[in-house]
Amino acid sequence: MPFFAWQDRYDVNISSLDEQHRGIAGMINNLYDSLEKGVYNDETVGSVLIPIVECLKYHFQTEEKMMMESNYEEYHYHKSMHDRFTDEVMLSVIKIKKGEQVNAREILTMIRDWLLTHIEEEDRKLTPVLSQSSQPK
Ligand SMILES: [Fe+2]
Numbered sequence: 001m002p003f004f005a006w007q008d009r010y011d012v013n014i015s016s017l018d019e020q021h022r023g024i025a026g027m028i029n030n031l032y033d034s035l036e037k038g039v040y041n042d043e044t045v046g047s048v049l050i051p052i053v054e055c056l057k058y059h060f061q062t063e064e065k066m067m068m069e070s071n072y073e074e075y076h077y078h079k080s081m082h083d084r085f086t087d088e089v090m091l092s093v094i095k096i097k098k099g100e101q102v103n104a105r106e107i108l109t110m111i112r113d114w115l116l117t118h119i120e121e122e123d124r125k126l127t128p129v130l131s132q133s134s135q136p137k
């Protein structure tokens with residue numbers, strides 16, 4: 001079973017967001033598998049972990065743009081959750097950039113668990129709102 005086993009029920013039925021969610025889950029799985037196989041060490045893990053964080057940030061921007069364009073009433077609340085989580089994850093990125101040790105498995109677990117809860121509790125609320133507006137290019 002993959003580390004981040006995606007299930008259809010996690011889909012919010014907004015194709016661009018589902019693709020991004022699935023893409024991030026796939027990146028997390030690939031890195032986790034590589035860690036299990038010992039492909040990365042403390043020095044090299046950042047080269048894969050940092051792009052995952054960049055994808056996460058890009059995903060948040062996509063969602064925020066869509067919410068804003070749809071005049072979503074909980075935009076600020078939803079964005080504040082993205083911002084708070086980004087700050088938390090960025091602490092690890094800063095450590096990696098400084099050459100400090102991080103526990104990559106712990107970070108991947110944190111991202112996976114946060115994403116699942118966030119998708120179920122917050123992103124899901126976007127389905128009726130965004131499916132009425134046009135999808136981004
Ligand atoms: Fe979100």
Ligand SMILES: [Fe+2]
Pocket residue numbers: 017021059063119123
């Ligand atoms: Fe999302």
